[in-house]
Amino acid sequence: MAGILKTAKLPPSNITKKEMVAIHNLKNNREITILPADKGRTTVILDREQYEKQMDEILHDRNTYEVLKKDPTEAKKKKLKTILKQLQEEKKIDKQTYNHVIPTASIIPRIYGTPKIHKPGAPLRPIIDSMGSVTCNLSKFIADILKPLLGNTDYHCENAKQLAGNSKTKKWKQTKYSFHKT
Template sequence: MKFAISEINARHGNLRILKTTKLPPSNITKEEMAAIHNLKNNREITILPADKGRTTVIMDTEQYEKQMNEMLQDRNTYEVLKRDPTEAKKRKLKTILKQLQEEKKIDKQTYNHLIPTANIIPRISGTPKIHKPGAPLRPIIDSMGSVTYNLSKFIADILKPLLGNTDYHCENN
């Protein structure tokens, strides 16, 4: 109980510090800030990180969407689904996790951590490979909040020490 009270007091103290701390002055002018705001709101352009080199790329939105659609038309890589499999995948994962818990292969805390709570469909975007001719897009899948997100993180944490520095493993950046 004492620990819980001291944790609440620490959080309250941190919150007070965050509320009273003043932000440092901006290092860009109001005009530059307005220009950035205008660029962000311009629907004719898409602002993306480059695939490599920590560079920002500004693309014509029509060109970006055309390249993304062309990439998704590749039937050797992507498949059109007749219906959204999210609910079925969620039910199946819940069944498997419940069975693992009943067999004492995972504890209640792990079960609660892994059980899917969100139904967000993974989203695809593309980052331009500016080091290649025509700047093709590298597909990036954002699965945060998806049915398998917590399970994927859990398995990645288990595998991380086993992978080490092999020829087949690269750090996520």
């Protein structure tokens, strides 16, 4: 198998050399930032200065974010390990679960913004990337437990298309409804 892979020819490129150079130049341009859009499965190129200004405005919202005096990562990791060890000793989780959810990395979650291109001015939607963080393994474990419970009620809609379909087929009682998009 390894021999076949070593001698196999790569398929021809689907982009021209000119396009390859353009992509390389965009990638190395420090004056822009290239991001996925919030919706629409498209890519957006923003002026880096403008992007950083918008992100600073988001982060300076003291109703949402708090400036910390020091990095709490190691303290959170230690506390989580203590709680998990206690749960294992009390036989509330087994050794396999303990080993699966115990934090192995201490990467600080990072924030970035995706432009809402469907809104005027394309404001940024803040996204917290917690991959590799102290709670990453535990979060995945809990999400796997909750996943089968999603969508098992009459009150759950997967997307706007399903909501529109339900609106046509369901008899709605005379009451007030609130629809929240997440």
